[in-house]
Amino acid sequence: MTSTAPHLREDLLTPRFYTTEIEKAAKTDLRVQGAVFEAMLNEMEADYNRHHFDRKVPLDRLRGLNCEEKDAYESYLVRSCVSEFSGFLLFKELSRQLQKAGRLDLSRLFNLMARDEARHAGFLNRALVAEGIEIDLPALSVKRPVTWFPLSWVLYSVYLSEKIGYWRYILIDRHLKAHPENAFAPLFDFFEPWCQDENRHGDIFNMLLRCWPGLRQGLRGRLLSRIFLWSVFLTHSLTVCERGNFYKLLGMDPSGFDEEVMRNTNRTARRAFPVVFDLEGRAYFELRDQLVEVFRAIKSSAEEPASPARLLKSLGLKARFAGLLLRQFSQPMVPSSGAIA
Ligand SMILES: [Fe+2]
Numbered sequence: 001m002t003s004t005a006p007h008l009r010e011d012l013l014t015p016r017f018y019t020t021e022i023e024k025a026a027k028t029d030l031r032v033q034g035a036v037f038e039a040m041l042n043e044m045e046a047d048y049n050r051h052h053f054d055r056k057v058p059l060d061r062l063r064g065l066n067c068e069e070k071d072a073y074e075s076y077l078v079r080s081c082v083s084e085f086s087g088f089l090l091f092k093e094l095s096r097q098l099q100k101a102g103r104l105d106l107s108r109l110f111n112l113m114a115r116d117e118a119r120h121a122g123f124l125n126r127a128l129v130a131e132g133i134e135i136d137l138p139a140l141s142v143k144r145p146v147t148w149f150p151l152s153w154v155l156y157s158v159y160l161s162e163k164i165g166y167w168r169y170i171l172i173d174r175h176l177k178a179h180p181e182n183a184f185a186p187l188f189d190f191f192e193p194w195c196q197d198e199n200r201h202g203d204i205f206n207m208l209l210r211c212w213p214g215l216r217q218g219l220r221g222r223l224l225s226r227i228f229l230w231s232v233f234l235t236h237s238l239t240v241c242e243r244g245n246f247y248k249l250l251g252m253d254p255s256g257f258d259e260e261v262m263r264n265t266n267r268t269a270r271r272a273f274p275v276v277f278d279l280e281g282r283a284y285f286e287l288r289d290q291l292v293e294v295f296r297a298i299k300s301s302a303e304e305p306a307s308p309a310r311l312l313k314s315l316g317l318k319a320r321f322a323g324l325l326l327r328q329f330s331q332p333m334v335p336s337s338g339a340i341a
């Protein structure tokens, strides 16, 4: 198996590879964030996790899994590995292009973030090899399409994916520390310092966002916050609920985990975005439950034999899904005022 990855179907939930407006990125004015930039760069240079991702430690599973469980674990590894690798590619490319543009300061910072993501992807890749699966990551990067995003979208979406990544790793870690009998692979023992890398990357993106004050102001700031919080949460909910077996294998309730990740990420985002969703009540999550239910129904109706009745049913389900998306997207937001320094 060299050019494609098992368990990686091409759909909207598949991790993507990105690129952005390099020329604009090269104009980032770090002066407003000078002291923070220096502090972040020093922290990245200090490389606290230098010895954490031990290349020799065995990553073989500790216990046997049935076919379905093995599938759930491997699918989690493949998706995580591809998404870490996607971060590596973006940061590496930004570092290379920024160096060409003479922005050695920013280039260095992105190179250090690429270093971390390469370690993360490499570690997950080793866990996959222990499962007998080999993914040719460089070949995958050539084969998969690269999506172009404006710089503002990259800043908002990467900030969120780093912070959601942080919460995902730390919440799994906390759960497994409380229920060690469910930690069926040594990989999970590495999550705590690992999540600190993601947290630092998120802080770096927060700093970069602050170098572009216009991006967080007025209607534009409110709209970007809404779009990215909503789309990142939606992707998370559909992915976690669709691949719920992996979380059950860890003894977790997938929808409870999804909710906890969203609540924490939303709260953290108050430090970077001008507004965040109001997740105090149940409304957002009730819509999430309905979306997941209709999403499942759409998928199962696609497997039924083609007929006019199936077509009608599928159109009805899609219209319902669209209506729910719109309602969830329009949920109330609250200003983060106090939290933004
Ligand atoms: Fe990572």
Ligand SMILES: [Fe+2]
Pocket: 087, 117, 162, 165, 197, 198, 201
């Ligand atoms: Fe990261």
